[in-house]
Amino acid sequence: MMSKLIEQKEGVQYLLMGNEAIARGALEAGVSVACGYPGTPSSEIIETLSKVAKEGNLYVEWSANEKVAMEVAAAASFAGLRSLCTMKQNGVHVTSDFLLHLAASGTRGGMILVSCEDPGALSSVNEVESRYFAPMIEIPLLEPADFQEAKDMTRWAFELSEEIRNIVMVRSVTRLSHGSGNVSFGKLPDTKRQAEFKSDGPILDPDEGLVFSAPVVYKHQLQQEKIKRAREIFELSPFNTYQGPEKPELLLITCSICYLYCREAISLLGVKERVGVLKFGTTWPLPPELLKRHLSLTDNILIVEEVRPFLEEHVKILAAEMAPEIGIKTFYGKETGHFPSVGELNPDLVVSALSKILGVSSYIGMPPDYEKKAEMLTSTRTPRRDLIFCPGCPHRASLWSIHNALQMDGRRGFVCGDIGCYSMAILSPSCGFGTMKTLHSMGSGTGIASGFGKFGQFGMEQPVLTVCGDSTFYHAVIPALINAVHHAANMTLIVLDNGGTAMTGFQSHPGLTVNAMGEEVPAVDIAKICESLGVRVEIRDPFDLEETRKVINRFLEEEDGVRVLILRQICGLSPEKKAGKRYEMRVDEELCLGENCGCNRLCTRIFRCPGINWDKEKKKARIDEVICAGCGVCSFICPAEAIKREEAA
Amino acid sequence: MKKKQLSKDPYNIVITGVGGQGNVMASRLLANMLVRKGCQVTIGETFGASQRGGSVMSHLRVSAESVWSPQIPKGRADIVAALEPVEALRVLMRYGNPGVKVLTNTRPIYPVGVIAGELDYPSPEEIRATVKELSAYAWFIAATDEAIKLGNPILGNIVMIGAIAGMGELPIAREDFREVIVSSMPAEKLDVNLKAFDIGVEKVKQ
Ligand code: SF4
Numbered sequence: 035m036m037s038k039l040i041e042q043k044e045g046v047q048y049l050l051m052g053n054e055a056i057a058r059g060a061l062e063a064g065v066s067v068a069c070g071y072p073g074t075p076s077s078e079i080i081e082t083l084s085k086v087a088k089e090g091n092l093y094v095e096w097s098a099n100e101k102v103a104m105e106v107a108a109a110a111s112f113a114g115l116r117s118l119c120t121m122k123q124n125g126v127h128v129t130s131d132f133l134l135h136l137a138a139s140g141t142r143g144g145m146i147l148v149s150c151e152d153p154g155a156l157s158s159v160n161e162v163e164s165r166y167f168a169p170m171i172e173i174p175l176l177e178p179a180d181f182q183e184a185k186d187m188t189r190w191a192f193e194l195s196e197e198i199r200n201i202v203m204v205r206s207v208t209r210l211s212h213g214s215g216n217v218s219f220g221k222l223p224d225t226k227r228q229a230e231f232k233s234d235g236p237i238l239d240p241d242e243g244l245v246f247s248a249p250v251v252y253k254h255q256l257q258q259e260k261i262k263r264a265r266e267i268f269e270l271s272p273f274n275t276y277q278g279p280e281k282p283e284l285l286l287i288t289c290s291i292c293y294l295y296c297r298e299a300i301s302l303l304g305v306k307e308r309v310g311v312l313k314f315g316t317t318w319p320l321p322p323e324l325l326k327r328h329l330s331l332t333d334n335i336l337i338v339e340e341v342r343p344f345l346e347e348h349v350k351i352l353a354a355e356m357a358p359e360i361g362i363k364t365f366y367g368k369e370t371g372h373f374p375s376v377g378e379l380n381p382d383l384v385v386s387a388l389s390k391i392l393g394v395s396s397y398i399g400m401p402p403d404y405e406k407k408a409e410m411l412t413s414t415r416t417p418r419r420d421l422i423f424c425p426g427c428p429h430r431a432s433l434w435s436i437h438n439a440l441q442m443d444g445r446r447g448f449v450c451g452d453i454g455c456y457s458m459a460i461l462s463p464s465c466g467f468g469t470m471k472t473l474h475s476m477g478s479g480t481g482i483a484s485g486f487g488k489f490g491q492f493g494m495e496q497p498v499l500t501v502c503g504d505s506t507f508y509h510a511v512i513p514a515l516i517n518a519v520h521h522a523a524n525m526t527l528i529v530l531d532n533g534g535t536a537m538t539g540f541q542s543h544p545g546l547t548v549n550a551m552g553e554e555v556p557a558v559d560i561a562k563i564c565e566s567l568g569v570r571v572e573i574r575d576p577f578d579l580e581e582t583r584k585v586i587n588r589f590l591e592e593e594d595g596v597r598v599l600i601l602r603q604i605c606g607l608s609p610e611k612k613a614g615k616r617y618e619m620r621v622d623e624e625l626c627l628g629e630n631c632g633c634n635r636l637c638t639r640i641f642r643c644p645g646i647n648w649d650k651e652k653k654k655a656r657i658d659e660v661i662c663a664g665c666g667v668c669s670f671i672c673p674a675e676a677i678k679r680e681e682a683a
Numbered sequence: 684m685k686k687k688q689l690s691k692d693p694y695n696i697v698i699t700g701v702g703g704q705g706n707v708m709a710s711r712l713l714a715n716m717l718v719r720k721g722c723q724v725t726i727g728e729t730f731g732a733s734q735r736g737g738s739v740m741s742h743l744r745v746s747a748e749s750v751w752s753p754q755i756p757k758g759r760a761d762i763v764a765a766l767e768p769v770e771a772l773r774v775l776m777r778y779g780n781p782g783v784k785v786l787t788n789t790r791p792i793y794p795v796g797v798i799a800g801e802l803d804y805p806s807p808e809e810i811r812a813t814v815k816e817l818s819a820y821a822w823f824i825a826a827t828d829e830a831i832k833l834g835n836p837i838l839g840n841i842v843m844i845g846a847i848a849g850m851g852e853l854p855i856a857r858e859d860f861r862e863v864i865v866s867s868m869p870a871e872k873l874d875v876n877l878k879a880f881d882i883g884v885e886k887v888k889q
C-alpha cells in the first residue's frame with residue numbers, strides 16, 4: 035500500500051492521508067533528507083518517507099528531539115540538498131531557538147518545516163499555535179486547504195525556499211493530516227542532488243560563504259528582503275483563490291481546512307449567490323494588493339480560522355492601512371464572538387455564524403423532534419468512554435506499584451509527570467490511579483522534580499517521584515536529570531521503558547538498535563547514561579509487581595540525591611507483543627469472591643484492565659478473551675488468587 | 684454517469700467503534716473501494732489518544748466530483764456502521780436523522796466505568812429498540828462472533844464492510860474489495876478476508 039507513494043503514474047488519483055500527501059509532495063520536489071520527532075498528528079509524514087527511503091534514495095531519521103531534527107535538516111540544506119523537518123505544534127516551540135538563528139543565516143537547498151497542529155487538542159495536552167512563529171521569526175507561512183493542496187503546496191514550498199533562500203513553514207492541522215482524500219500525482223524527479231558543503235567563498239556569499247547570522251543587522255535586513263520577495267510572489271500565487279459573486283454581501287476570508295467548512299456551510303444554507311470565499315494558501319506575509327482587491331468587493335467580512343485569530347489580526351492591520359482607499363469595513367470573527375476563541379471549528383459552527391450575519395434561519399441540521407427523541411433515548415444509554423491504558427500495558431502495572439508504594443510510604447509523596455501514554459496517569463479514577471500530579475512539556479517532570487527535590491530546607495517532607503518514557507528520556511530528560519544530579523536534588527526518576535515511542539505509533543528512538551529506515555544502528559543505553567552521571571540505577575520488570583513496589587519503597591526512603599529505576603517491559607501494542615499471548619487467563623469462579631471479598635472487586639473496580647469484566651449476573655469477574663492481552667499481571671492482584679494464568683501454548 | 688451511482692451527493696457514512704478495533708483500517712478499505720470506482724472520497728478521522736479505549740469515529744464523504752469537509756454536519760449521516768453497539772447510539776445522537784440506515788455489530792466492549800460498576804451499559808434489547816427508533820433501517824450483525832469463527836476477531840471489520848456493500852447503497856461490489864485487499868495484504872490472507880466479506884453481504888440480506 036505504501037509503495038504507491040513512489041508510483042510514477044502521473045495524473046492518476048489515489049486516496050491519501052493528508053500526511054501522506056505532504057510526503058508525496060516532498061518526493062515530487064526531490065527531497066533528500068527528512069527528519070522529525072514523532073507527535074500526533076505529524077508522525078505519518080516521516081513514517082511514510084521512511085518506508086520509501088531505500089527506493090527513493092532518501093535519508094530519513096527520527097531525531098532525538100525537534101531541535102536536533104531541524105539541525106540535521108539544515109545541514110542537508112547547507113549541503114545543497116532539499117530537506118524536510120516535521121513535528122507537532124509543541125515541537126516548533128522546542129526548535130525555536132535554532133529556528134531563529136537559521137532564519138537569519140538563511141538556507142541553500144530548499145528547506146521546509148511542516149508543523150502539524152491540533153485544534154481542539156484531539157490528541158494533545160494543548161492546542162497552541164505555531165503560526166505566530168512565522169511573523170515572529172520572519173519566515174513565510176503556507177497553509178494547505180485540502181488533500182491535493184497538501185501535496186502541491188509542499189512541493190512548491192521547496193521552490194519558494196530556494197527562491198528566497200530561507201526556510202518556509204507549512205502548517206497542517208489534525209483534520210487535514212489525519213483526514214484522507216483523492217490526490218492526483220505529479221511527476222517524480224529523475225535525479226537527486228549531490229551533497230557538498232561550500233564554505234570557503236567570500237564571507238557573505240550566500241552559496242559559498244559562512245553559514246551564520248552575522249553581521250547581524252545586515253543579515254536581518256536581508257531576511258526582511260526575503261520576506262518582501264515572498265510577499266510579491268504571493269500576490270500571484272494560485273493557492274490564493276476567490277470563489278463567489280462579483281459583489282458578495284459577505285466575504286469569507288479563510289485558510290486551511292476551514293475552507294472546506296466554509297464551502298460546506300454555503301452549500302447547506304444555499305447562499306452561493308450572496309457569499310464569496312477568499313481562501314489564503316499563503317497566510318504570512320499576506321499579499322496586500324490581492325487582499326485590497328477582495329476587500330473592495332464588499333463591506334462585510336467574516337474571518338474563519340482556527341484556533342487563534344491570526345488571519346483576523348493581520349487582515350485587520352492591512353485593512354486599516356488601506357482604509358482611505360477601500361473605506362471602513364465591518365469584520366466578524368472570533369473577536370466579535372461569531373466563532374468560539376478556543377477549540378476546533380466544523381461546518382455547523384460556520385453555518386451558525388453565517389446564518390446570524392445573513393439573517394437566514396431556514397436551515398435545520400437535525401429535525402427538532404428527532405433531536406429531542408434522540409437526546410431522550412440516548413442520554414442515559416451511552417456510558418462515557420474514558421481513556422485507559424491498553425490491555426497488557428506495562429504502565430498500568432508500573433503505576434499500580436508506584437501508587438501502592440506511595441500509599442505504603444504514607445508521606446503524601448507524588449509523581450511529576452511527562453508526555454507519553456503514561457500521561458494518562460493524571461486521570462482519576464479511570465487510569466493510572468491518579469498518581470501523576472503535574473504534566474507539562476517533554477522532560478518537564480524531571481525538571482520540576484529537580485526543583486521539588488530541593489525544598490527540604492523549606493520544610494517539604496513529601497517524597498518526590500518523576501516518570502518519563504524512553505523516547506522522552508532522550509528528548510529532554512537528560513539535561514533536567516543532569517541538573518538534578520548536579521544540585522543533589524532528592525528525587526527518584528522512574529523511566530517507563532516500553533521499547534519505543536508508543537503514544538504516536540511506535541517510532542524508533544536512540545535506545546533502539548534499528549533506525550527509521552530499518553537499518554541496524556548502535557543503541558544508546560539509558561542505564562549507562564545515568565550511571566555515567568554517578569546515579570545509582572536499578573532495572574526491574576514492572577510485571578513483577580511485588581519486587582517493583584519494594585524497590586520503589588526503598589528508593590523513597592533514601593534521603594539524598596537522585597536515584598533511577600528503569601521499569602522495562604515492552605508496550606502492549608508492539609508488534610512483538612501482538613503476535614501472541616504469553617498467558618491464557620481465566621477466573622476460577624469458585625474462588626472469585628466478587629463484592630464479598632475484602633477488596634470489593636479489586637480487579638475490575640480499581641485495577642481496571644479492560645480485559646477483565648464484571649459479570650453482573652454471576653457476580654464474578656470474567657476474562658474477555660478477545661480483549662485480554664495475556665500479560666498475566668492481574669493474577670497477582672487478586673487477593674483470593676481467583677485469576678489463574680497458564681503459559682500459553 | 685457517476686452521479687447515478689449515488690442516491691445523494693455527498694453521501695455520508697460514519698464508521699464508529701472503540702480505539703483498537705481497527706476503525707481506521709475499515710474506513711480506508713471502504714474508501715479505497717470507492718476511489719477505485721471513480722468517486723471523490725474524503726475521510727475525516729482522528730487518532731492518537733483516542734486509540735486508548737476511547738470512542739473512535741471516521742467520517743466518509745462520498746461524492747461524484749467534489750471534495751467535502753472531513754467533518755459531517757450535524758444530523759447528516761446516511762449510513763452509520765458501528766463496530767460496537769453503544770457507539771451506534773452515540774453517533775445517532777449527533778449525526779442521526781429519520782432516514783439514516785444503521786448497521787450494528789452486536790458485541791459490546793464495556794467502557795472502563797462500566798467494568799468498575801460506576802456506569803451502566805444498556806441491555807441488547809434496549810440498544811436494538813433505540814437504534815430502530817432512531818433509524819429508517821437497522822441491521823444487527825454478530826460480526827465479531829462470525830470473525831472469531833473464522834479465527835480472528837479483527838475480521839469483524841471485514842464482515843461489516845461486506846454488510847455495507849450488501850446494503851446496495853454504494854457502487855461497490857466484491858470485486859472492488861478483492862482488488863483493494865490484494866494490493867494491501869499478504870496473499871495468504873485473501874481467502875479468509877473474502878469469506879468474511881461474503882458473510883457480511885449475506886447477513887445484511889437476511
Ligand atoms: S500503547 Fe503501549 S504504552 Fe500506550 S497505553 Fe497502550 S500498551 Fe500502554
Ligand code: SF4
Binds near residue numbers: 619663665
Ligand atoms: S492478563 Fe489480566 S491484566 Fe493482562 S491483559 Fe489480560 S486481563 Fe488484563
